Amino acid sequence: MDNFKILIRLYRQYAKMDLLWFLRDTRYFFIQLVSDVVSGGCTIAGVCLLSANFKNFSGMTQNEILFMMGYALFIDGIFMVFFMGNNTGMVSRIIGRGQLDHIMIQPVPLWAELLAQGFSPVSGSPIMIFGTGLTAYGAIRAGLPINPFTILLFLIYSICSIVIVMSFIYLISCSAFYAPAAAEEIAGVGKELFSSLKTYPLGNMKGFQKHIFLSLIPVGLCAWFPSTLLIKAGKYGLEAILAPKAFYLPLAAAIFSLIAITTFKKGMKYYETYGSPRYSGFGHR
Amino acid sequence: MKQVKTILSGCGSLSRAVCSTTLICSKQIFDGGFLCIAGGYIVQIVQFIMLTFIWKTLASTNALPANVSLDQLMTYTLMSAVLHEELNIISPATSSLWEGSVIGRFLRPMAIEASFISETIGRFWVPNFLFLGIPLLLFAPVLSVSPLPASFRMGILSLISLLLAICIGFAIDLLFASMAMNLKNGCFAALAVREAVYSLLSGEMIPFSLFPKKLGMLFSLLPLGSVAHGPLTIYTGTAHFPYRVLALQFFWTVSLWALAIYVFNKSKERMISFGG
Numbered sequence: 001m002d003n004f005k006i007l008i009r010l011y012r013q014y015a016k017m018d019l020l021w022f023l024r025d026t027r028y029f030f031i032q033l034v035s036d037v038v039s040g041g042c043t044i045a046g047v048c049l050l051s052a053n054f055k056n057f058s059g060m061t062q063n064e065i066l067f068m069m070g071y072a073l074f075i076d077g078i079f080m081v082f083f084m085g086n087n088t089g090m091v092s093r094i095i096g097r098g099q100l101d102h103i104m105i106q107p108v109p110l111w112a113e114l115l116a117q118g119f120s121p122v123s124g125s126p127i128m129i130f131g132t133g134l135t136a137y138g139a140i141r142a143g144l145p146i147n148p149f150t151i152l153l154f155l156i157y158s159i160c161s162i163v164i165v166m167s168f169i170y171l172i173s174c175s176a177f178y179a180p181a182a183a184e185e186i187a188g189v190g191k192e193l194f195s196s197l198k199t200y201p202l203g204n205m206k207g208f209q210k211h212i213f214l215s216l217i218p219v220g221l222c223a224w225f226p227s228t229l230l231i232k233a234g235k236y237g238l239e240a241i242l243a244p245k246a247f248y249l250p251l252a253a254a255i256f257s258l259i260a261i262t263t264f265k266k267g268m269k270y271y272e273t274y275g276s277p278r279y280s281g282f283g284h285r
Numbered sequence: 286m287k288q289v290k291t292i293l294s295g296c297g298s299l300s301r302a303v304c305s306t307t308l309i310c311s312k313q314i315f316d317g318g319f320l321c322i323a324g325g326y327i328v329q330i331v332q333f334i335m336l337t338f339i340w341k342t343l344a345s346t347n348a349l350p351a352n353v354s355l356d357q358l359m360t361y362t363l364m365s366a367v368l369h370e371e372l373n374i375i376s377p378a379t380s381s382l383w384e385g386s387v388i389g390r391f392l393r394p395m396a397i398e399a400s401f402i403s404e405t406i407g408r409f410w411v412p413n414f415l416f417l418g419i420p421l422l423l424f425a426p427v428l429s430v431s432p433l434p435a436s437f438r439m440g441i442l443s444l445i446s447l448l449l450a451i452c453i454g455f456a457i458d459l460l461f462a463s464m465a466m467n468l469k470n471g472c473f474a475a476l477a478v479r480e481a482v483y484s485l486l487s488g489e490m491i492p493f494s495l496f497p498k499k500l501g502m503l504f505s506l507l508p509l510g511s512v513a514h515g516p517l518t519i520y521t522g523t524a525h526f527p528y529r530v531l532a533l534q535f536f537w538t539v540s541l542w543a544l545a546i547y548v549f550n551k552s553k554e555r556m557i558s559f560g561g
Contacts, residue, residue: 028471031468031471031474032471032474034474034478035471035473035474035475035477035478036477038477038478038481038482039477039478039480039481040481041481042481042482042484042485042486043481043484045485046484046485046490046491047491049491049496049497049500050491050495050496052496052497053350053495053496053497054343054348056346056348057343057348058339058342058343172324186324189324189325189327189328190324192325192328193328193331196328196332196484197328197331197332197335200335200336200339204342204343204345204346205338205339205342206338209338213335217331219335
């Protein structure tokens, strides 16, 4: 309970710092805002335009694809709001540069600091707002009901999706414990994998191919799969939710996070033994 | 004096200086950063495989437009992956601003533009071709993708088109670097906008022929449309009027280079780099 209170206090402090940055550097904030909106818009525009030319693109109507794009953007928005600051989402940089020490000397648990230090509710909000708006618009266009039940389900699936994204990024970032210079930027590769691939619908893909993108390379779990479940839930109600498929996403999130935590702990043990080459005479930076 | 020139320029002439810079930069990836670069290649390979699956699915449901065959689409996607670095040119112009290393380029005994170009070739093109291009070309037949051009003539024309596309790419890169100079601390924003706009408007990832017809036509007339869409459509034989495509590319090359040189020279005066 104490740790939870610490986490809340940390969130408050980081929110305050982010707000102060916005007030101090409003011009740069607006540059960032335009950049985020253009990036978000272009990311979704490709697949949306593709779907406009096909009546039923990979098993989804154009409005359903719009809803899926909204979901994808919302996931990006969560990443921006909670994990973009201080390289939390690019944790391989922290590990590779030996900056874990900066976190470890804080009088709070490592996990609490890692969870809180990326919190940027002001500077990271544009994509989340954009994603929320597009999801709502897509849902209305696709004829999906917006009620407390669907909103709750949407939030649960969104949390599962972002857990998968972060677990994947942290998992590959663990290589920075063993190869700090070579793997310093590897988190960006993981992020890019999800950013560029999650927007494609996998509906008509063959079983084996589809399963690869729903397990080993879980890009399908961060937009397409949850969106199809939400669309089913919206159209057919509880029946679709009770199906075993509905539990696949939370289960996958749990498995991925477990693997990531175990690997990270192992990496930390290595780090505790060998330290960071940053501070040695032959450090890479 | 001749001796001084030889020492300063590395090998005594611009072309040799460019070659030296290119060679040094291409060796740099083995200095420790290969893991990240290899990761980037994996993302591109996965993206290529995913797109081929999607195109195959569309073809199996007879959903492809009448003017595009599956083979052409697959070759288009393959070549866009193989030539990714040449079709989406990102030189160190923008990144060197926030790294503060741009000053080093100004001190070199060669034009800064030539320095950026040779670094791009060495750092991105050579490793990309060796570690992504060649494996993909060899692996493509396994996925039933032909890496060959539509005809010998189209192959030659697409080579000319590629050279023009590269010229346009470098001009656009300089324009974005100029924008970053004017944004001062907003280099990241300039890069993010550029990446997003490039992926949509160049036609590198999704061919314009799959977009609504009028929009596809509009995109192909824009400068970015000449970068990837131009050479790839000629290569795959989907360009109905290849010479018109080349003429348009030539027009954009001349206009954009004139603009880029003017804007870059103006922006240099406003350049501030904090470094880090």
